[in-house]
Amino acid sequence: MSQQSLNLFEIPFKELFAKIKSEYSSFEYHFAKHAILIYNQAGLTIGQIRLPLHLCIDDQLDILTEQAKVLYISIESGSGALCLMDGNVNTYHTTFSAYMTRKKQGVSQIKYLNKKGKSRAGSRVRLAKTLEFFEKINANLNKVLSEQKVDRIALNCSTTLIPYLHNSKVPCPFDKKDFRLYKIPLHIPQSNFTHLDKAVKKLMAPKLFYHLKDVEDLSVLTE
DSSP: OOOEEEEOTTSOHHHHHHHHHHHOSOEEEETTTTEEEEEOTTSOEEEEEEOOTTOEEOTTOOEEESOOEEEEEEEETTEEEEEEEETTEEEEEEEEEOOOEETTTTEEHHHHHHHHOSOSHHHHHHHHHHHHHHHHHHHHHHHHHHHOOOSEEEEEEOTTTHHHHHSSSSOOSSOTTOTTEEEOOSOOSSSSHHHHHHHHHHTTSOEEEEOGGGTTTTHHHHO
16 A cells, blocks of 8 residues: 655644644654654554654654754765754755776676675775775764764665775764664665755655555544
C-alpha cells in the first residue's frame, strides 16, 4: 500500500501540537527520527509527522526552541557539502571535492579497492586523494563544532563511506552513536551546496505521512 504525505506548513507549531494532544490519546515523540508517531486505540501507527530540525520539543510536545542549531552534512565519492543552520538562517557553508572516481568505469576508488586492490599507480593516487578528502572534511567539522554548540547533526552518507569518515587520520568530532545524529530522510542527487540547500528547505516544514486507510482517523490534520 503506497504511503501518502501532506505538508503541514500552514499550521503553526503550537496549534499542531494542541490538535494532536486533544484528538489522539496515544502518541510518541521519536527523538532519532525527530518525528511524532500517532497511534489508534489498537496501538497501531496511523500517522507519522516528520518535524523540522530547527524545532526542539520534549516528550509532551512542548516547544523548547524554534531556533535550534543544526549542522547538515552530505558526502559522496569525490564531493561533499556542509552547512550550519541557526534556526532558519544559514550562517555557514562550504564544499569539498577530490579525485576519487575511476573515469572509464565510473565507480569510486573505494568500491574498486574492495574488488581489485590498490596495486596500480592510478589507484594509489586516488586512494591518497580519498584519505585526504576525509581529512579535510573532518578538519572542517572539528573547527565548526569547536566554535559552535549544535543541537543536531543531520547526515547524508553511504554506509561504504562511513568508515572513512570515522577512521580518518584527522578524527571525526562525533562518533557513530552520537545522540545528535539524524539521518537525512531525502535523496540528495549530488553532494554540493545547491542540492543540500534544497534538502534543508524541504525539511523546514512538518510533514505528515500516512496510508489512505487511516485518512479518516487523521481528518483533524488532513482537512
